Amino acid sequence: MKPTRMLLLCVAFTASTATHAEIYKRVDKEGHVTYSSEPIKGAQKLKLEPLPSVPPPKPIANKRNSEESAFPRVDQATQTRRDDKRRRILEDEMATEQQALEDARTQLKVAEDTPQVYTGADGKTYRNMAKYEETVQAAQENVRIHENNVRALQTEIDNLK
Numbered sequence: 001m002k003p004t005r006m007l008l009l010c011v012a013f014t015a016s017t018a019t020h021a022e023i024y025k026r027v028d029k030e031g032h033v034t035y036s037s038e039p040i041k042g043a044q045k046l047k048l049e050p051l052p053s054v055p056p057p058k059p060i061a062n063k064r065n066s067e068e069s070a071f072p073r074v075d076q077a078t079q080t081r082r083d084d085k086r087r088r089i090l091e092d093e094m095a096t097e098q099q100a101l102e103d104a105r106t107q108l109k110v111a112e113d114t115p116q117v118y119t120g121a122d123g124k125t126y127r128n129m130a131k132y133e134e135t136v137q138a139a140q141e142n143v144r145i146h147e148n149n150v151r152a153l154q155t156e157i158d159n160l161k
Helices: 003-017 063-070 076-113 129-159
Strands: 023-027 033-036 044-046 117-119 125-127
Touching: 076 129
Parallel strands: none
Antiparallel strands: 023 033, 023 044, 117 125
16 A cells, blocks of 8 residues: 555544544645644645534434324224124135135146147157146145245234234
8 A cells, every 4th residue: 555545544544533633734846645633844734624513313202102192093892893804804815715725736736647748740749848847836836825825814813813
């Protein structure tokens, strides 16, 4: 690292730690700039303006209580009806998703049991393994999606009060 860069780095560090230090700048005959915190022959004292500072934000007096008081309240019976309705909706979705999962498993079984074939130019029948694997993987992915949905719905139902 060049000495002037090292000096500049040291000066920047010193300037950041000692905010009231006086800084001197000297440019020699070859154009090299030197900064120092001590007076140097031929150096000029730099007048640096203080950095602007921003005061910290004022703490908000219990923001949560003000939000809660502005939030509309419902009576216990209304909330119970809403919770029961949500439970019924989730249970209906669960039944639908379980049926979709069974259908996806059936489709996977069919995909695994059905070989993909094609007839070659010579008239012989060949197995198309790439197509078979693609079909089976798509069916497996469909089963995974429905299994994940069933788990998520079960978690939601379990979290209800």
